[in-house]
Amino acid sequence: MAYKVIEGLYYTKSDEWVKVEDDIATVGITDYAQDKLGDIVYLEQAKPGTKVKVDERVITIESVKAASDINAPVSGAIIEVNDKVVSDPSIINKDPYGAGWLFKIKMENMEEMKDLIDANSYQDYRKE
Amino acid sequence: MQTPIRIIEKSRPMRYIPLTEEEKGKILKEIGVSSFEELICAIPEEIRVKNDLNLPQAVCEEELLEKVYNIAKKNANFFEMKPLVGAGAYRHYVPEVVKSVMARSEFYTAYTPYQPEVSQGTLQTMFEVQTHLSRLTGMDVVVPSLYDGASATAEAVLMAMRLTHKNKIMLGALLHPHYKETIKTYTAPHDVEIMEIPFENYLTDINELERNLDDNVACVIIQNPNFLGGIERMKAISDVVHKKQALMIETVTESLSLAILTSGRENGIDMFTGEAQSFGMELNFGGPYNGFLATKNEFIRQLPGRIAGETVDIEGKRAFVMTLRAREQDIKREKATSNICTNHALNLFAIDAYLSLMGKEGLYELALLNAKSAHYLREGLISTGRFNGFAYPFFNEFVIKAKDPVEKVSEKLLQNSLIPPLRLSELFPSMENALLFAVTEIFSREDLDRIIDIFKEGV
Amino acid sequence: MKLIYERSVKGRKGYSLPPDEFEEINICDMIPEYAISKEKKNLPEVSEVDVVRHFTNLSRLNYGVDTGFYPLGSCTMKYNPKINEKLSTLDSFMYAHPCSDTKLVQGSLEVMYELEQYLKEITGMERFALSPSAGAHGELTGVLIMRKYFEDKGEKRHKMIIPDSAHGTNPASSAMAGFEVVEVRSNGRGTIDIEHLSSLMDEDTAGIMITNPNTVGLFEEEILSICKIIHDKGGLVYYDGANLNALLGIVRPADTGVDIVHLNLHKTFSTPHGGGGPGAGAVGVKKHLEEFLPAPLVSECNGVYCFEFPRKSIGRMRAFSGNFPVLLKAYAWILSVGREGLRNVSQASIINANYILARLKPYYRPSYDRFCMHECVLTGRDYKEYGVKTLDIAKRLMDYGFHPPTIYFPHFAPFAQETMMVEPTESESKDTIDEFIDTMIKITEEAKEFPDILRSAPHNTPVRRLDEARAARVPILKLEEK
Known part of the structure; x- marks a missing residue:
């Protein structure tokens, strides 16, 4: 089964995607991740203003039979969170790369982008 | 010539294991091994049990019933001996x-x-x-x-x-x-x-x-x-x-x-x-x-x-x-x-x-009956002159202080087929001679009167 | 089916109470007004026959060992002997108050004492506490003992090693006892990676929690080396007895070098699982840990049984001394099976599991292609290409009258995905097992030809597949009062 991967985004091996615009990184989970989790039922959002370090847990997403930590792909401050996914977590399943985005980080070190992988590499990494 | 009957060690058939010897052989063959031992070859020899465990021989159901029944008899006859103790475990009637x-x-x-x-x-x-x-x-x-x-x-x-x-x-x-x-x-x-x-x-x-x-x-x-x-x-x-x-x-x-x-x-x-x-x-x-x-x-x-x-x-x-x-x-x-x-x-x-049987009305009535019974016994015990009570609100458990030594009070109750209340002095040193009684609906008014009468006669 | 509340009719009664022969007393004369609820609590009002039919009908929606084959891996769903149910309701046992003077409960204490002697013999441990209520409760007891042992020695050890294949209760129990969990990997054979273990074990680590046979149904063949690695650094080895059904009369856990064990009496020792409990999680230790056991223990002195409170006990794990009827049923089962029977139990359970493995491995590639102990782990990974998941296979099994195996556990390695853990126990006949195997094979044909039937299964159960996401997204956890 082929999972959807979007060109132009960056990815992590823990299945987050990152869209970088200037120094703002928008973060969500990949199509692969939402499929593995199954029906997402609950998450508690991060508090805007929170400082996060790369690879640090930001939030936990719960599905019917799993729970998965979402880590910060880059360091910085959370500047905006998507509250719509809190009231209706199924949005993440339906549109993981769009309306199902999770939070935005104002990056403090652009160098960290080097550790992210591109769409092709991610697709290879998650080929079943 | 007839085959002589071989006397083998009597092993009782295991009624909880359906597998027969014949089936066992068939299955092992199907698995592709010649013996059970091959299946457990991962277990190092040095840690295997060498001798029989020191446990009893299997008993049949009838023997088991008799054995356990005889052990049960070493307990007091708790069905008849009603507890005047609660302390976290209460005997109520179970429909x-x-x-x-x-x-x-x-x-x-x-x-x-x-x-x-x-x-x-x-x-x-x-x-x-x-x-x-x-x-x-x-x-x-x-x-x-x-x-x-x-x-x-x-x-x-x-x-x-x-x-x-x-x-x-x-x-x-x-x-x-x-x-x-x-x-x-x-x-x-x-x-x-x-x-x-x-x-x-x-x-x-x-x-x-x-x-x-x-x-x-x-x-x-x-x-x-x-x-x-x-x-x-x-x-x-x-x-x-x-x-x-x-x-x-x-x-x-x-x-x-x-x-x-x-x-x-x-x-x-x-x-x-x-x-x-x-x-x-x-x-x-x-x-x-x-x-x-x-x-x-x-x-x-x-x-x-x-x-x-x-x-x-x-x-x-x-x-x-x-x-x-x-x-x-x-x-x-x-x-x-x-x-x-x-x-x-x-x-x-x-x-x-x-709770479905008791329902809204039944559970309330039962709770009220428990409270009444406990209050009745407390009053009655105090009225014998052998106990001091304390004024505080309670439901179906209360503390009362015996004027006689609590050992004697307990003994007296035991003689009358009652499980005595909890002695509090072990838990609360300041409460010498204090007893924690629990009363539920299993005691009728007649039962409670009988308990009160025990103390009217003196300890 | 209707809820009992939906059968309620005002004024209907299902109870009979002793007559109230006391004088009319106002409730306010007994209980202060501030403490009295303004309204009666709104329970249903139904008749006795309503209740009987309600539960008879509810019971028909359930599947138990008495209904049919229940190969739930790691749960040892064996037959629960009927005689044991009767024994546990003997009056002198059933009505015994836990605060009775011990001279009144010599029979109950004798059962507990004798059971302890048997468990000691079966496992080789020195002393048992019978109070823990379940497997996980036993685990918590065990890791608290470890903690107390190091505290007593003046050592601070804050880590616990747990295999990646362990049951979730192991890491959860360790965390409850304040340990940081460190995961040790499995090797390509499905057992603990010894080199990785060596690199993890140090003097900050209390020890390891190990299940043997492990959750993949394999015997940890390097158990002696594992114990040595832990002991060399002063650590302790905890043995999770969830899978002891494989070892009765074959291996005594103590001889493998472990320091603490817990036994699930509701698994190996046949006591019923009760729709999720009660069980009992007896905890056994070797000599050096005896004084840390939870209170109370049962001991004997000149033929008189009493409770004992160990000197450095971790304390109480619950209010009273244990789930007595469960202990009694385990005791009765050991007596019924006897010393030779115990080995036959494990032998039959191992033979049955290997038979299933041998016949089903061409259809459901196992995680590890080796002989198994009392349970085998198969996978449904070859049917994903037909759009069929292990979940669908499990649901389809119900249509054919079987309870599904444990699914999606273990799930720690790529080849341990889409898993099915099948534990037949010794209770099943070859005929039943053959029917199960044939059904499993038939389902593989369906998966290829009519995958939709599987994806929409089950079809003839009391309810069909549930919307579990809905239950979790907007939880409805009770019937609201009108």
Whole structure:
């Protein structure tokens, strides 16, 4: 089964995607991740203003039979969170790369982008 | 020539293992091995059992029955000997319907309802008990089955520490001593400070509570009715507790009192824990009973243990399923809210059947009858002139002080086929010669008169 | 089916109470007004026959060992002897109050004492506490003992090693006892990676929690080396007895070098699982840990039994001394099976599991292609290409009258995905097992030809597949009062 991967985004091996615009990184989970989790039922959002370090847990997403930590792909401050996914977590399943985005980080070190992988590499990494 | 009959060591056929020798041979052949030993070749020789275990030979069912029956006779005849002791375990009459429900093997030979399509009996019962206990405690949500009241209360304390990120806990001095010990065992690894709130005149000393409460307190745990039977001023206590943003945990060991007493909602309780043994469970020498933990909606993600929720199947039919599962150990492992897996679920059938039979009116009438019986016995005992009473409000358990040595009082009761009340001096050194009586509906007025008469004659 | 509340009719009664022969007393004369609820608690009002039919009908929606084959891996769903149910309801046991003077409960204490002697013999441990209520409760007891042992020695050890294949209760119990969990990997054979273990074990680590046979149904053949690695650094080995059904009369856990064990009496020792409990999680230790056991223990002195409170006990794990009827049923089962029977139990359970493995491995590639102990782990990974998951296979099994195996556990390695853990136990006949195997094979044909039938299964159960996401997104956890 082929999972959807979007060109132009960056990815992590823990299945987050990152869209970088200037120094703002928008973060969500990949199509692969939402499929593995199954029906997402609950998450508690991060508090805007929170400082996060790369690879640090930001939030936990719960599905019917799993729970998965979402880590910060880059360091910085959370500047905006998507509250719509809190009231209706199924949005993440339906549109993981769009309306199902999770939070935005104002990056403090652009160098960290080097550790992210591109769409092709991610697709290879998650080929079943 | 006839084959001589070989005498082999008599080994009794094992009725619980259907596999015959012939089938065993066939199966081993199919697996592709010549002996059982080949299957366990991974086990190093040096750790295998070499000799027979030193255990008895198998007994047949009839021998077993006789053997166990003879051991049972070494106990007192507890059916006839009614207990005047409660202290966290109460003998109430259990209707036969409850027992016949518990005896249905579709319930007791199942396990945790992991497959809801073939477990609706268990799941609906969980949901019904959640509803009963929610109505009785006045709390939003109930985890219906933890091991017992003590461990449920310990879980509530851990939950309060997670919710508040504080590590000081205050226990009412009149919390059941075994509950206190269990809380201490459970919290020992977590760098806690435990403080006891003193009591005065058999009730929690609210002034002392207020004086000692500070901003580091995660929760305050008060048993109601307390260990000495006293009915606490829960609203007043919880108002004090909330001034310092601590969580108020109420605990009940005699759940029958819930039929009469004000609910958690009325008193501003944050977590309500308890022992539901009074709802259809026999004493059974201390267990299995059934602990529960109830709380407000806002805390549900921190609850330990299993909970059933309503949903629909693909045809739109109402059905029940274990839910909020992402709190649990099989999913969250070390980040789970608790390690609990197996609980005391079978007792939920007892609770559901019992509370359904008793119903709104019956449970209230029964609670009233318990209160009346206990008050009647207390008055009667005092009237013999051999006991001093204390004025404090109680439900069906009370403290009374004997003028005679308590050993003699106990002896006298035993001679009259009664299990004596609890002697309090071991737990509370200041209460010399004090006895904790429990009276339930199993004593008729005539029984109680007979007990009073025993003491009229002198000890 | 209707909820009991939906059968409620005002004024209907299901109870009979003794006559109230006391004078008319106002409730306010007994209980202060501030403590009396303004309204009666709103329980249902139904008749006795309503209750009987309600539960009879509910029971028909359930599946138990008495209904049919229940190969739930790691749960040991064996037959629960009927005689044991009767024994546990003998009056003198059933009505015994836990606060009775011990001279009145010599029979109950004798059962507990004798059971302890048997468990000691079966496991080789020195002393048992019978109070823990379940497996996980036993685990918590065990790791608290470890903690107390190091505290007593003046050592601070804050880590616990747990295999990646362990049950979730192991890491959860360790965390409850304040340990940081460190995961040790499995090797390509499905057992603990010894080199990885060596690199993890140090003097900050309390020890390891190990299940043997492990959750993949394999015997940890390097158990002696594992124990040595832990002991060399002063650590302790905890043995999770969830899978002891494979070892009765074959291996005594104590001889493998472990320091603490817990036994699930509701698994190996045949006591019923009760729809999720009660069980009992007896905890056994070797000599050096005896004084830390939870209170109370049962001991004997000149033929008189009493309770004992160990000197450095971790304390109480619950209010009273244990789930007595469960202990009694385990005791009765050991007597019924006897010393030769115990080995036959494990032998039959191992033979049955290997038979299933041998016949089903061409259809459901196992995680590890080796002989198994009392349970085998198969996978449904070859049917994903038809759009069929292990979940669908499990649901389809119900249509054919079987309880599904444990699914999606273990799930720690790429080849341990889409798993099915099948534990037949010794209770099943070859005929039943053959029917199960044939059905499993038939389902593989369906998966290829009519995958939709599987994806929409089950079809003839009391309810069909549930919307579990809905239950979790907007939880309805009780019937609201009107």
